[in-house]
Amino acid sequence: MASRRKLLFTTVIIVGTYFLFLGLFEARSFLAPLVTAITLSLLILPITQKLEKRMNRSVACLLSSLLLFLISIGVLALVSFQIRNFADDWPKIKETMKPKIEQVKQFALKHSPLSQEDIDKAEKSSNPSGSSIAQRMASFMSKLSSFVANYLxxxxxxxxxxxxxxxxRNFLIRIFPDERRDKAKDIMVKSSKVVSEYLVGKLILMGLLAILYSIGLGLSGVSNFIIVSLIAALLTLIPYIGNIIGFTMAVAFGFLTSGxxxxxxxxALTFTITQFVESYVLQPYVVGDRVDVHPFFVILAVILGNMLWGIIGMVLAIPIMGIITVICLQISELEIIGKLLSKNGFKNSTEDN
Structure with missing residues (x-):
């Protein structure tokens, strides 16, 4: 009887988890903007509270929202400017890289089982037809309109x-019984603090990284190195993968243009040295343990976030995991899960293995 109950409980958990993630995926167009808004609200909340001491609450909230909006417009302008420069330099890049591409082809023909026919087929498939271009443009316009709507x-x-x-806040507190309302308030305060402190620390870290990237890429001879450095620093919001995208972008705007x-x-030296400084100097002192999540579960959360909500999911993965860890650690029934997710959960345990 007991084994049957365990089997039933395990089955319910597995099926429930599957439908939970399926629901999150299907509702991504609704949930992703909402969760992003909640995260950004926690980031701007300290400024809003200061403004509310001098003016009406609605006006203070409106000014805070406009401040975030203007900052985001500036970021989008930087990215679009760099993309336009890349498009303008594309003919030059093609001419510069043409002999190098030919060398790669010859190397592949000599040292791999590929034939000239295989390479020709690959080149034809990379050049879309007119109907394919029209379909891509239609898909792009559809995604663009959806992005603008969710953005606003x-x-x-x-x-x-x-x-x-x-x-x-009062609604969430009143959901709980009287004896658990103090615990609910404590969880809400700690969750808010985790997200706001992490994001503020991350913003300071990105500013320092932008300076280091600018120095290295400027000395390396990368065109528009300041804008490239700012975008590469912003991409560090995406854990692990953001650094790879930033390096690829710097190569595209530096090496491909000059050859x-x-x-x-x-x-390569700039990104290697900067990543070393970030990991062992800046990250511990600027961001530190503001989000107490084990690195293994950070990686899993980033991968899962990408599968569910794409880039937005990857950016939100760490704050959401931080909130989940705080909640689990504060609830006695879930404390064991919180210790598993936490970086320091079992550090004081007497068991070594």
Whole structure:
């Protein structure tokens, strides 16, 4: 009887988890902007509270939302400017890389089972037909319109979350029985603190990384190195993968444009040294243990976030995992799970193996 109950309980957990993630995936167009708005609201909340001491709450919340909106517009402008420069340099890049691509082809023909026909087929498949281009343009316009709608909706959410935060807070507290309301308040305060401290620390870290990237890429001879450095620093919001994307972007705007090996070496050295400084100097002192999540579960959360919500899911993975860890550690029934997710959960355990 007991074994049957365990089997039933395990089955319910597995099926429930499957449908939970399926629901999160299917509702991504609704949930992703909302969760993003909640995260950004916690980031801007300290500024909003200071503004509320000098003016009406609604006005303070509106100004805070507009501040975030203007910052995001600036980031998008930087990215679009760099993409336009890359498009303008594309003919030059093709001419510069043409002999190097030919060398790669010859090397592949001599040292691999590939034939000239295989290479020709690959080149034909990489050149889309007119109908394929039309389909891609239609898909791009559809995604662009969806992005703009969700983008604007996010800031509407931010305003209402800030302006009516006491209503939502009181509602969440009143859900719990009287004897657990103090614990609920404590969890909400700690969760908010985890997200805001992590994001503030991350912003400071990105500023320092932008300076280091600018110095290294400028000395390496990368064109528009300041903008490239800012974008590479912003990409560190995506754990682990963001650094790879930043390096690839620097190579695209540096080595592919000039074709000089010295530029490629300079870019590689810049990112290697900067990553070392970030991991062993800046990260411990600037961000530190603001989010107490084990690195293994950070990687799993980032991968899962990408599968569910794409890039937004990857950015939100660490704050969400931090909140989940705080909640589990504060609830006695879930404390063992919180210790598993926590970086320091079992550090004081007497068991070594």
């Amino acid at each position: 909706l996010t800031f509407v959410y931010i305003f209402f979350l800030l302006n009516y935060r006491h209503v939502f 000089e090996t010295s530029v490629l070496i300079g870019i």
